[in-house]
Amino acid sequence: MKLRLDLLEHLTAEDIRQAAAESVHRFKPEPLLSKTGVGSLSSASTEERAKEVEHSMDLTQKLIRRARKAGKLKERSP
Amino acid sequence: MSLLETLDYLKQQHRRAPFLFFNGNTFATIGRELALAIYSDLPPARKREISSSFAHYIAGVLDREAMAGIVDSLSEAADWKTGDRVKTLRGSLRGVIVRLRKDGRVVWKPDGAENELTALPESLCRHGSE
Secondary structure, three states: OOOOHHHHOOOOHHHHHHHHHHOHHHOOOOOHHHHHOOOOOOOOOHHHHHHHHHHHHHHHHHHHHHHHHHHHHHHHOO | OOHHHHHHHHHHHHHHOOOOOOHHHHHHHHHHHHHHHHOOOOOHHHHHHHHHHHHHHHHOOOOHHHHHHHHHHHHOOOOOOOOOEEEEOOOOOEEEEEEEOOOOOEEEEEOOOOOOEEEOHHHEEEOOOO
16 A cells, blocks of 8 residues: 555645634643653544544545645646 | 554653643654554554554553554454354354355354344454454
8 A cells, every 4th residue: 555645745734723623622731641651532423433434534625625736736836 | 663662652652641631642642643644554444443442552551462463453454155153243252154245244143043034244354263
């Protein structure tokens, strides 16, 4: 299976910031892992899992669009 | 830097807790989004499970071997034949493939069940060495 490092190049900090904001409720605010050595992450509900699948498809499409756009721009430049 | 080294680095940063609050979702989400980009070619359900295993590893609730095992089994191509031992992506059901349908779907029978189930090939993982 091919790892899509070409698409990874088009992942932005803003993409990550948005996804992090949406998953805040599943984490403890306190730095548990640094204090106790045991982390915390609550299970996703069925609805959240469906949303994550949808998000993964949206992100893939977004990255493909960016890659195509960047490819076109590269082709145009001398 | 390899993918595993990257995940280790994110876990290490989570443990260092550079922020006052919510270090977990910050670093786990970086790993989750990396997985979604790198494994873009996988079916959505498999990709979701891999990204979830990355997040759980970085969050400190899944060990390295378990995470690597999940990624290996989910990134394996689904090329099934009758008699293969399989399990669902989350491992909640285990069973054996009964037959392959012409439309590409797989008919399988969970252990201890009388009924057969029909599944998409990408929604099952190999279980055991049979």
